[in-house]
Amino acid sequence: xxxIFLIMYITFSTLVSAQEIVETKCVAHRGNNxxxxxxxxxxxxxxxxxxADGVEIDVRHTFDGYxxxxxxxxxxxxxxxxPGYKCPLNKNVSELFLFTIRKNCLLRNGEVVPVLNDxxxxxxxxxxxxxxxxxxSPSNKTIDLIxxxxxxxxxxNIISFKTKILKCLSKIFSADESVAFYRLYxxxxxxxxxxxxxxxxxxxxxxxxxxxxxxxxxxxxxxxNEQVINSAFDQNLGFITTNDPFLCAxxxxxxxxxxx
Numbered sequence: 001x002x003x004i005f006l007i008m009y010i011t012f013s014t015l016v017s018a019q020e021i022v023e024t025k026c027v028a029h030r031g032n033n034x035x036x037x038x039x040x041x042x043x044x045x046x047x048x049x050x051x052a053d054g055v056e057i058d059v060r061h062t063f064d065g066y067x068x069x070x071x072x073x074x075x076x077x078x079x080x081x082x083p084g085y086k087c088p089l090n091k092n093v094s095e096l097f098l099f100t101i102r103k104n105c106l107l108r109n110g111e112v113v114p115v116l117n118d119x120x121x122x123x124x125x126x127x128x129x130x131x132x133x134x135x136x137s138p139s140n141k142t143i144d145l146i147x148x149x150x151x152x153x154x155x156x157n158i159i160s161f162k163t164k165i166l167k168c169l170s171k172i173f174s175a176d177e178s179v180a181f182y183r184l185y186x187x188x189x190x191x192x193x194x195x196x197x198x199x200x201x202x203x204x205x206x207x208x209x210x211x212x213x214x215x216x217x218x219x220x221x222x223x224x225n226e227q228v229i230n231s232a233f234d235q236n237l238g239f240i241t242t243n244d245p246f247l248c249a250x251x252x253x254x255x256x257x258x259x260x
Contacts (some may be wrong), residue, residue, distance in 0.1 A: 024232060025053035025239040026248035027131055029222050030071065033049055034243050037078060037109045039069040047128070049062060051249030053131035056159070056221075056241050065115040065139035066098040068140060079105045079113060094136065116142060120149050131157040131241075133184070134165050150178050159184055159198050166195050182219065196238065201228065210235055226251070 018159050031043025032050050037145035039057055047055045058071040070078070076089040087105035090097060101113050119130065129151075134142075146156055150173075159182040160166055166181045173179040182198040183191075188205040191197055196217045199205050206228075209218050223229055232240045242248045 006156055024237050024252070025129065025219075026051070026245055026252055027054045027056050027129075027219070027239045027241045028052040028245040029056055029243050030058060031055050032245055034245075037107055037111075039071060039078070039114070040107055040111050041114055041118060042109055042111065044124065044128070045115070047245050050246040051253070052128065052245035053249075054131055054152055054157075054239070055119075056131040056133060057119065058133045058135055059138075059142070060093055060135045061137075061139050061142070062093055062098045062101065063224050064097050064099075065141045067139065067142040068098070068101070069114045069116065069119070071135070073103055075101070075113070080108050082106045082133070096148065096151065110193055120145060125149060125152065125154050129155055129157065131159055131182075131239075134158060134160045134162075135166055138169065143169075146179070150176055154178065155180065157182060161186075163192065163195070170195075180217075198239075198241070199247050206231075211239070223248075234253075 010078055028047030028050065030038035031040065032041055032046035032052070036043035036046045044055050044057070057069050058068045060070045060073070061067055070093060073092045074090050075093065077085060079087055079089060081087045082104055085104040088100065093101065098115065105113055107113060149156055155178045157180045158166065158169055161184045163183060166183060170181050181194040181195045185197055185199045185205070188197065188199045188208045198219045198221060201220045201223050206220065209220065217238035219237055219239035219241060220232060223232065223240050223242050224244045224247065226247065229240055229242070229248055233251065233255060240248055
């Protein structure tokens with residue numbers, strides 16, 4: 001099916017302007033969660049293999065301040081008991097120590113629950129751009145990890161629904177141009193004048209994005225439709241967050257070939 005899509009895309013490629021410059025990034029939503037467990041190391045590596053420019057990962061904090069990769073407040077949706085132990089699946093991770101989680105729980109794919117430091121290692125950091133969705137306020141440990149990553153000349157993107165979090169971190173990293181901040185929107189009506197926007201894709205929101213006259217860089221999520229992905233490239237959006245990084249990367253590659 002993927003090969004058929006590529007052939008069809010080449011056939012209709014004359015519709016793409018020869019002057020177009022493709023800069024939009026393909027960002028894998030929670031890693032390549034189409035084939036791997038979301039927010040797992042396997043999902044992140046798979047996103048890299050699929051050709052993604054970056055990955056969006058969810059970050060929550062344990063009681064002792066460790067940033068773990070997790071979307072929900074509890075581990076129930078992604079974890080299981082470690083053999084011989086009982087994982088507190090339904091307890092809010094903000095009430096758990098990292099040691100408790102690591103001792104008693106495994107992800108459903110058999111991996112350990114990853115902490116942010118696991119993904120910001122030298123190899124992955126140099127090959128993927130990370131979009132960190134902060135679900136709660138960052139701890140000093142998280143801030144130190146971001147500082148360490150920036151010291152190695154890598155860009156970090158911070159995204160959140162909570163303006164308070166973005167304001168706090170933007171003050172800390174105000175002098176560092178390698179950090180970008182994105183406000184998440186379910187409904188794009190009153191955009192922030194200070195932060196770039198990461199906007200949920202709906203027809204209403206997308207029309208608003210295309211009419212946006214502010215000097216801000218916008219991205220959309222979560223898009224898996226070929227036509228919309230192509231349209232997002234036409235609009236030169238900053239990034240497309242997708243559950244199908246291979247599709248997005250394939251479209252981007254074809255457009256780059258056409259415009260050479």
